[in-house]
Amino acid sequence: MRIALIAHDELKDDMVAFVTAHADALGECKLVTTGTTGKRIADETGLAVNRQASGPYGGDLQIGGQIADGAIDGVVFLRDPLTAQAHEPDISALLRVCDVKDVPLATNVASAELLVDGLLGDD
Ligand SMILES: O=C(CO)COP(=O)(O)O
Structure with missing residues (x-):
């Protein structure tokens, strides 16, 4: 599975906690991130990530x-x-291209939990 992980600054602690809680399952995935989110995840969970640019510098695109x-x-x-x-x-x-391509998208931790359960079988 190829999973994108992105978090705005106020939610980066939540992202690190989420990734830590699902580290085994996410560790089996190819992870792509925006720049600062990816640095936090790599530094604090040890998982390998493919970091793109920071969001404000084109990473979302x-x-x-x-x-x-x-x-x-x-x-x-x-x-x-x-x-x-x-x-x-x-x-x-x-967000729009997720809908265009019918790709599962979670924009909060509660839905992210459902996403990893549904896609990765990790609850
Ligand atoms: O701005 C972002 C998403 O819109 C996230 O970017 P960073 O992970 O670089 O902070």
């Missing part, structure tokens, strides 16, 4: 391109609903 190419099986994108993002158009593009 790079991952969106991989989704458009059919190269991603699921996306966990812990979005901050309370903070405006300068790169909101990039975020919208990433």
Whole structure:
């Protein structure tokens, strides 16, 4: 499985906790991340990740391109609903291409738990 992991700054601690809780299952996957999210995950869980650019510098678009190419099986994108993002158009593009390609997308921890259960059988 090829899983994309992305988190806004206020949700990065939650992402690290989520990845830690599912480290065995996610460790069997190819993980692609935005830049800062990937650094946190790699440093704090030891899992190997394929880091793209930071979100505000095009990382969401790079991952969106991989989704458009059919190269991603699921996306966990812990979005901050309370903070405006300068790169909101990039975020919208990433969410949209998930729908275009019918790729499972979780935007909060509760749905991320369902995603790893459904895709990876890890509950
Ligand atoms: O901004 C992001 C997603 O929109 C995440 O980017 P970083 O992982 O580089 O912080």
